[in-house]
Amino acid sequence: MNIAATKDPVSPVQEVASPADWSPESWQNFPALQQATYPDQEALARALGKLADLPPLVTSWEILALREQIAEAQQGKRFVLQGGDCAESFADCTSPLITNRLKVLLQMSLALVHGLQMPVVRIGRLAGQYAKPRSSDFETRDGVTLPSYRGDLVNSIDFTEAARIPDPELLLKAHAYSAMTMNFVRSLVDGGFADVHHTEYWDLSWLDHSPLADEFHKLTESLGQSLRFMETITGRDVGSLRRVDFFTSHEALHLHFEQAQTRQVPRQWGWFNLGTHFPWIGMRTADLDGAHVEYFRGIRNPIGIKVGPGLDRSWLEALLEKLNPQREFGRIVLIHRMGETNIEDKLPGLIRAVNDNGSPVLWIADPMHGNTESTGDGIKTRRFRKIKIEMDLAFEIHRDNHSRLGGVHLELTGENVTECTGGARDLSDEDLKREYRTTVDPRLNYEQSLEMAMLIVRKHAQNAS
Ligand code: PEP
Numbered sequence: 001m002n003i004a005a006t007k008d009p010v011s012p013v014q015e016v017a018s019p020a021d022w023s024p025e026s027w028q029n030f031p032a033l034q035q036a037t038y039p040d041q042e043a044l045a046r047a048l049g050k051l052a053d054l055p056p057l058v059t060s061w062e063i064l065a066l067r068e069q070i071a072e073a074q075q076g077k078r079f080v081l082q083g084g085d086c087a088e089s090f091a092d093c094t095s096p097l098i099t100n101r102l103k104v105l106l107q108m109s110l111a112l113v114h115g116l117q118m119p120v121v122r123i124g125r126l127a128g129q130y131a132k133p134r135s136s137d138f139e140t141r142d143g144v145t146l147p148s149y150r151g152d153l154v155n156s157i158d159f160t161e162a163a164r165i166p167d168p169e170l171l172l173k174a175h176a177y178s179a180m181t182m183n184f185v186r187s188l189v190d191g192g193f194a195d196v197h198h199t200e201y202w203d204l205s206w207l208d209h210s211p212l213a214d215e216f217h218k219l220t221e222s223l224g225q226s227l228r229f230m231e232t233i234t235g236r237d238v239g240s241l242r243r244v245d246f247f248t249s250h251e252a253l254h255l256h257f258e259q260a261q262t263r264q265v266p267r268q269w270g271w272f273n274l275g276t277h278f279p280w281i282g283m284r285t286a287d288l289d290g291a292h293v294e295y296f297r298g299i300r301n302p303i304g305i306k307v308g309p310g311l312d313r314s315w316l317e318a319l320l321e322k323l324n325p326q327r328e329f330g331r332i333v334l335i336h337r338m339g340e341t342n343i344e345d346k347l348p349g350l351i352r353a354v355n356d357n358g359s360p361v362l363w364i365a366d367p368m369h370g371n372t373e374s375t376g377d378g379i380k381t382r383r384f385r386k387i388k389i390e391m392d393l394a395f396e397i398h399r400d401n402h403s404r405l406g407g408v409h410l411e412l413t414g415e416n417v418t419e420c421t422g423g424a425r426d427l428s429d430e431d432l433k434r435e436y437r438t439t440v441d442p443r444l445n446y447e448q449s450l451e452m453a454m455l456i457v458r459k460h461a462q463n464a465s
Pocket residue numbers: 086133251281282283284306337369441
């Protein structure tokens with residue numbers, strides 16, 4: 001990953017150490033929600049000990065480079081694109097699936113860079129997004145009750161007793177699969193896969209018959225012309241565009257797993273979660289006095305906080321005070337996920353609370369998690385129309401409340417799945433039965449993702465005018 005190019009000598013990112021009353025295991029003194037119950041505690045301890053000895057997945061200087069980029073996004077100089085699967089699975093750790101996921105994110109970022117006229121911070125929900133919060137600890141089918149599936153990090157999705165018992169060996173497997181994913185992503189990115197001079201490499205075959213193909217080809221053609229123009233007048237290659245930064249993120253849910261990857265780095269201040277660049281706290285584990293907030297308080301990574309309709313002004317202010325007492329730039333990303341029916345009611349007050357409070361944050365919109373519904377046949381889906389409405393409202397509400405929307409967080413895949421309805425091809429409830437592959441939340445498919453990127457560009461332009 002091309003990290004060196006991102007250093008800014010006038011960075012506002014401060015060197016603040018982890019708090020003196022904190023340690024990587026201090027979360028264990030607080031109530032921890034959404035944790036797996038392992039029947040064999042000795043096996044768990046052995047796996048965690050091994051995990052703590054394994055090399056990290058990311059480095060502290062990459063994490064700090066991301067903090068700098070987030071600080072710049074806070075100043076309106078960058079836009080964040082965070083996207084990937086709701087839940088990664090070990091079975092999906094294959095060359096084509098990883099390549100396609102990276103492709104769609106790069107293509108979306110290309111549309112955004114070109115349309116917004118600013119650099120994009122690319123963050124994948126990948127290389128570690130293996131743990132899921134569940135609404136119930138147990139699942140019952142035909143009178144049989146078993147522990148719920150909590151993601152490949154914890155157990156397996158098959159509905160058998162053996163599959164559902166939390167297995168500590170999966171923690172090591174998840175680390176290995178994350179490393180394999182990361183290794184492949186790094187090689188693709190460093191090897192010129194993201195070279196904007198060769199966007200023809202990026203095309204997926206079906207783009208040729210997509211209703212959006214023309215608009216996308218026009219965009220890449222116009223980008224190519226701008227590049228050739230710049231290279232002609234400067235007489236130089238636009239070298240930095242040959243390589244891109246790419247960061248990883250996941251929900252830091254399983255605290256023993258996160259703790260084992262939380263390390264101190266020589267000549268660096270504080271503790272870092274070296275299992276990912278950008279961990280986030282989900283809505284269900286954002287309790288002020290809970291273990292997750294305690295864990296996040298001490299790590300030096302930039303952190304995401306999901307902000308749902310249930311989070312009120314005083315809760316948000318208290319979270320900011322606890323997680324960013326020194327008001328550091330580039331540290332807090334608030335990811336709002338209100339739902340299209342709640343956003344107008346809930347978001348303005350929270351924006352005003354943050355403005356009044358003065359704590360620096362970057363706001364980004366997750367227009368998906370608040371819009372999950374079930375079809376008449378009981379299939380979990382999201383309507384593209386509602387996702388777009390929430391996205392558009394997010395831009396308008398920030399503008400009207402003296403704030404700025406600095407990015408987007410989407411659940412998506414590079415495959416041609418049918419999990420969300422609508423979009424340019426107008427997928428129907430009936431279509432959902434065709435290629436419905438997610439094990440957890442419905443994702444935008446390749447075409448819907450690209451369409452969303454283009455719609456963001458349009459909305460951004462309208463909002464600015
Ligand atoms: C998620 O991002 O997959 C998730 C569970 O988020 P939230 O906590 O916003 O529902």
